[in-house]
Amino acid sequence: MDMKTTTTFIERTDYTWRPRCVYWSPSTGDLLVGMYNNVTKTGKATGKVTRYNQSGQLTQTIQNDNTGLGLYRYPNYITENNNGDVVVSDFDDMYGPGDVVVTERGGRHHFSYTGHPSGSVLKPRGICTDALSHILVCDYRTDTVQMLDSDGQFLSHLLIRPSGIFSPWSLSYDVNTHRLWVGSGANNTVVIYRYITRQDALTDEHRPCPDGDALSSSTPAVEWR
Template sequence: MTDHEDLFKVSLTSEEETVTKNEIYRKLRTIETNTSKERKPQNKIMLEPMSTPYIKKSHSIPLVSRSVHISCNPVDDSFWVSDHEHVCRSDKGHSLEIGKHGYGEHTVTSQGKLIYIDRDYNIIKDCTERIVLIATKEGWKPKCIYCSPLTEDLLVGMATINLAAAKVVRYLSTGEEQQSIQYDDRRQPLYTYPAYVTENRNGDIIVSDNYVVKVTDCKGGVRFTYRGPPDKGLAPRGVCTDPLLNILICDCRSHGVHMLDKDGHLLSVLLQYAENSAGPWGVSYNETDHVILVKGDANNIVAVHRYLNRARYLL
């Protein structure tokens, strides 16, 4: 019970009961106040989309060539980037071997630990100790992974060896299976080849699949399917989200990065690359600097784009 509720209870007595002024004063003296403490203003960052995004800087990553995936490190400005064979950290001079048959094959925990799929299709935690977090499941191969910053759960996109079936499985941080999403409410398959997976801040699960992006709620209920602009279609690759709940999708067909709102409406083609360029393939949101990192598939350059204005205000 709060102090105000306690005082209210004392004041509202029955008609037969009389409360003296002295009793009320004694009760008021027992209420602690913070008026003597100095209030410290707090900085709050308000984000809003810019009219024209720009490249803040670029990174050259010589250890990878045809890069397909980026994972930002939430504890600093470093990031992990991979091609179909290796993953390396932006501020380190070595790489690790990863699986050859997936795309979004690594992710980073909120503590900055790398989790990746190795060549035996095991999911490995901590690139130094190489702990097998999740062993290969018979008949299924992991294709993409994402560590939720909300729950530390691990979302894993999987497909059978013959690609006849696909699903997204949620694991606890201990490696224990918690949830499997494979069918819609009509028992029709949801996925064909989950290449990339991420999670929005409202709990929605976003999967880059064959020519579509599928979005379900945290329980696996279908929210929407994004197929690209009318008459243009979609060839989706990397996906990520931002604090405004926007969904960012690399599209190899239009050579652009599409920005959707949380309900699947196209807000803009945020970035547009030339048709003959190494168009966008991997994308990741940097939480510390509020920028996105974008990587093409045929060079070793990672571009850092600012597309959100940051305004500070006092609470």
């Protein structure tokens, strides 16, 4: 907070594991770091999530499911849900589609979401969660933001296409205003949307818009270029 004190969480001595994405947990004060390793026998990247306390000490590594298989390939965005679940947008375009990988706070694999409907190709980019524990993820393939519940059930597409051209790439949920900030990788624009109200957040009730409805139709968007 004083802008002077520095804590080193990771200091690389080689290039085996590379930090890719970070998230600070407001509930625990921990730092979650998504990492990848390109030096593998198969030539494919493999990933892991590490947790550090406020002193910079490694306290947890999440890498495999309960069968020993790797959970991640290339963690690109990471966040945390209200229940402590660790939510990762995992993709490596060189080796096909990606998925959203969710583990419980203790590291147990909760679910992996690969798109809607089942069997679809998902190319996930930015990811966040909201006050109602929804998981929101940008899908590069369909140019939509997809909304899931905390157990991975698809709820709706939030079609974000102001002025007819928009490619959602990154996003963040503002817990104070309950607005969704969405960054476009196509036209260097950030757009702010309202899709749940403060009352929704207080009462823990919200009915997502039917699939196909544009998110921007509910309220005017504010754009910066």
